[in-house]
Amino acid sequence: MLSIKNIHANVEGKEILKGINLDIKPGEVHAIMGPNGSGKSTLASVLAGREEYEVTEGEVLFSGKDLLELSIEDRAREGLFLAFQYPVEIPGVSTTNFIKAAVNEKRKYQGLEPLDAVAFLKMMKEKMAMVEIGQSLLSRSINEGFSGGEKKRNEIFQMAMLEPKLAILDETDSGLDIDALRIVANGINKLRTPDRSILLITHYQRLLDYIQPDYVHVLYKGRIVKSGTKELALELEEKGYDFITESIDQSANV
Amino acid sequence: MTNVNYFKDQFSALQASDPNELLTGIRKENFDTFSRSGLPTLRQEEWKYTNISSLFDKDYEFAGDGKISPSLLSSLEEMRIEGYQEANELVFLNGRYAPSLSAIRSPETQLIVLPLEEAIDSKYKALVAMHLGQSSSYIKDGIHALNTSFIQGGLFLYIPKGQQLQHPVYIYHLSDAGQHHTLSQPRSLVYVEAQAKFQLAETYRTIGSCEGFTNEVMEIVVEADAFVEYYKIQNDGSNAHQTNTTHIRQMEKSHVHTVVLSLNGGMVRNNLNLVMDARGNETHLYGLSLLRGKTHVDNHTMIDNKMPDCYSNQLYKSVADDASTSIFSGRIIVQPDAQKTNAYQSSKNILLSELASINAKPQLEIFADDVKCSHGCTVGQLDEEALYYLRARGIPKENAEILLLHAFAADIVDQIKLEPLQKHTEKLIYEHLSVS
Ligand SMILES: Nc1ncnc2c1ncn2[C@@H]1O[C@H](COP(=O)(O)OP(=O)(O)OP(=O)(O)O)[C@@H](O)[C@H]1O
Ligand SMILES: [Mg+2]
Numbered sequence: 001m002l003s004i005k006n007i008h009a010n011v012e013g014k015e016i017l018k019g020i021n022l023d024i025k026p027g028e029v030h031a032i033m034g035p036n037g038s039g040k041s042t043l044a045s046v047l048a049g050r051e052e053y054e055v056t057e058g059e060v061l062f063s064g065k066d067l068l069e070l071s072i073e074d075r076a077r078e079g080l081f082l083a084f085q086y087p088v089e090i091p092g093v094s095t096t097n098f099i100k101a102a103v104n105e106k107r108k109y110q111g112l113e114p115l116d117a118v119a120f121l122k123m124m125k126e127k128m129a130m131v132e133i134g135q136s137l138l139s140r141s142i143n144e145g146f147s148g149g150e151k152k153r154n155e156i157f158q159m160a161m162l163e164p165k166l167a168i169l170d171e172t173d174s175g176l177d178i179d180a181l182r183i184v185a186n187g188i189n190k191l192r193t194p195d196r197s198i199l200l201i202t203h204y205q206r207l208l209d210y211i212q213p214d215y216v217h218v219l220y221k222g223r224i225v226k227s228g229t230k231e232l233a234l235e236l237e238e239k240g241y242d243f244i245t246e247s248i249d250q251s252a253n254v
Numbered sequence: 255m256t257n258v259n260y261f262k263d264q265f266s267a268l269q270a271s272d273p274n275e276l277l278t279g280i281r282k283e284n285f286d287t288f289s290r291s292g293l294p295t296l297r298q299e300e301w302k303y304t305n306i307s308s309l310f311d312k313d314y315e316f317a318g319d320g321k322i323s324p325s326l327l328s329s330l331e332e333m334r335i336e337g338y339q340e341a342n343e344l345v346f347l348n349g350r351y352a353p354s355l356s357a358i359r360s361p362e363t364q365l366i367v368l369p370l371e372e373a374i375d376s377k378y379k380a381l382v383a384m385h386l387g388q389s390s391s392y393i394k395d396g397i398h399a400l401n402t403s404f405i406q407g408g409l410f411l412y413i414p415k416g417q418q419l420q421h422p423v424y425i426y427h428l429s430d431a432g433q434h435h436t437l438s439q440p441r442s443l444v445y446v447e448a449q450a451k452f453q454l455a456e457t458y459r460t461i462g463s464c465e466g467f468t469n470e471v472m473e474i475v476v477e478a479d480a481f482v483e484y485y486k487i488q489n490d491g492s493n494a495h496q497t498n499t500t501h502i503r504q505m506e507k508s509h510v511h512t513v514v515l516s517l518n519g520g521m522v523r524n525n526l527n528l529v530m531d532a533r534g535n536e537t538h539l540y541g542l543s544l545l546r547g548k549t550h551v552d553n554h555t556m557i558d559n560k561m562p563d564c565y566s567n568q569l570y571k572s573v574a575d576d577a578s579t580s581i582f583s584g585r586i587i588v589q590p591d592a593q594k595t596n597a598y599q600s601s602k603n604i605l606l607s608e609l610a611s612i613n614a615k616p617q618l619e620i621f622a623d624d625v626k627c628s629h630g631c632t633v634g635q636l637d638e639e640a641l642y643y644l645r646a647r648g649i650p651k652e653n654a655e656i657l658l659l660h661a662f663a664a665d666i667v668d669q670i671k672l673e674p675l676q677k678h679t680e681k682l683i684y685e686h687l688s689v690s
Contacts, residue, residue, distance in 0.1 A: 073646075090643065091661060
């Protein structure tokens with residue numbers, strides 16, 4: 001599904017990612033954890049194609065295609081979805097119209113007819129129920145005046161509508177209250193299928209209690225410094241990052 | 255300017271043929287102004303960015319008595335504004351009001367429509383004498399004087415006291431530049447009596463491949479407690495140039511709401527004057543220019559607060575792409591007597607190309623102390639973060655830009671309170687943005 005090989009990336013001339021390797025197979029859920037500023041969102045941005053991020057080395061294959069050669073929109077239409085850590089507010093663009101445009105752009109890319117109003121509405125209803133999001137939110141401008149939790153829920157709703165092959169969820173759990181976390185996590189679980197992969201970026205074990213990952217990776221200073229199974233997350237929760245980062249910083253100082 | 259002699263000959267002929275003293279007097283005075291000052295040049299502060307005189311390197315002529323060809327009729331059909339079945343449709347052909355092409359759908363109890371010359375011969379003579387040509391005391395440049403020098407075939411509208419007009423008035427300006435470069439000079443006087451409510455929209459079309467220049471003046475008097483909505487839709491060819499002045503005089507506690515929408519065109523100058531001649535008025539002025547190619551649109555507003563307690567709010571937005579030019583100049587005068595004036599002004603612009611240009615300039619002249627005035631101006635680009643978000647959902651870059659431009663335009667379009675006209679402009683904007 002996704003194969004990242006030795007990715008190095010710069011922002012404003014500064015190297016943030018220093019050789020990332022990661023393989024995600026269809027249906028797998030991977031979690032990436034790591035201290036603030038370690039490069040988690042940068043990795044997500046590089047995969048989504050954000051233009052400020054310059055890839056200086058390495059390659060990424062997505063369903064066999066050279067991902068880095070594709071435009072931002074083509075990556076999305078190939079089935080890559082990024083739920084943003086900080087979704088942007090876009091006043092004046094209605095959420096519903098935007099999602100309809102996005103769904104139909106994807107269909108066009110796949111050679112399908114656009115959904116008619118009735119079919120679109122039906123799909124909306126179904127997915128709204130799945131992530132428990134209300135109509136009133138969707139008739140407003142994109143994220144405008146949404147609370148933090150509402151923005152996150154809207155991201156997952158878009159994921160449900162776009163049915164991606166690979167979803168990268170960047171701290172979708174942060175800013176959610178306990179009930180919202182459960183609802184969003186249940187929504188994500190309903191979207192788990194044998195051929196849909198998920199990359200979860202999170203700081204907290206709590207999300208991983210709901211969505212059990214197949215693998216957990218620790219990103220530190222632009223590298224994946226440790227990988228393991230879901231038990232690794234529990235260990236981190238208990239001990240903090242120090243037990244990993246200390247040894248790395250020491251070896252770097254030698 | 256090459257054809258001064260042409261205008262002299264035309265002027266003499268017009269004056270000789272017309273016995274009407276009121277009109278010949280106004281014309282004479284203004285032709286003197288025109289002869290003295292000529293056309294505005296870039297050296298004049300008010301015309302710093304708009305080189306109207308350069309257009310007159312070409313020889314413009316007035317159209318002859320327009321024969322109404324089938325192609326004119328079909329152009330007229332095409333320019334009708336949505337909701338026309340319910341509207342009074344008034345046509346100016348080559349700058350002259352054409353009653354035979356017009357359709358008046360309001361009863362006479364609600365709306366009086368007369369050729370200006372006829373109004374002068376009627377019981378409205380005193381009204382016309384009092385209000386026609388008032389704009390000349392505010393705008394003394396040659397192009398405005400040129401219109402007034404040739405007042406002929408004008409239009410008079412009168413809305414009687416307390417009438418809440420059911421049907422709006424749509425004015426279609428059709429000019430034929432098929433034979434030669436054509437100068438059209440529409441002139442109208444609108445009198446809205448106390449407590450009346452009135453909606454007016456104007457739009458323009460030039461046919462033929464020569465250059466067309468429309469030089470229009472409209473004066474509107476809004477009596478006490480009356481409510482006027484005024485809309486101007488400019489979406490003409492790149493050979494269609496325009497200077498127009500809408501001069502509005504507001505009496506006590508009246509309410510004026512205007513929207514000027516500019517899409518395609520050549521060189522366009524819009525003057526919008528508001529004279530607060532009594533206290534307690536409320537005024538909202540909106541503008542939206544979505545420009546590309548070489549279209550040049552210069553919006554000049556002027557609010558003269560002469561009396562206390564008036565409120566005005568202006569929001570002008572523009573987007574300039576390709577090699578287009580957008581100008582906004584907003585002048586607010588607060589006279590010594592105009593205490594408790596509230597005057598707000600804002601200009602928001604998006605520059606999409608290095609070859610395009612945007613100029614926005616407020617001009618506050620405040621001579622009273624107890625007033626609230628503010629102005630603000632921004633020039634920016636499309637929001638990169640928003641573009642990224644939309645593209646990350648699979649929406650191609652161009653479409654994402656169009657979505658953001660629609661969003662930028664939306665709050666001005668919302669100010670078009672006349673529903674069919676709002677739909678009409680939404681459609682125009684949609685087509686305009688889609689073919690970029
Ligand atoms: N556009 C940018 N300009 C400058 N520096 C940047 C930019 N984007 C990221 N960085 C820097 O790159 C580093 C990694 O940032 P990133 O957002 O990827 O961290 P993160 O692991 O997602 O952190 P957090 O857990 O706080 O979300 C940080 O030091 C950050 O300041
Ligand atoms: Mg982050």
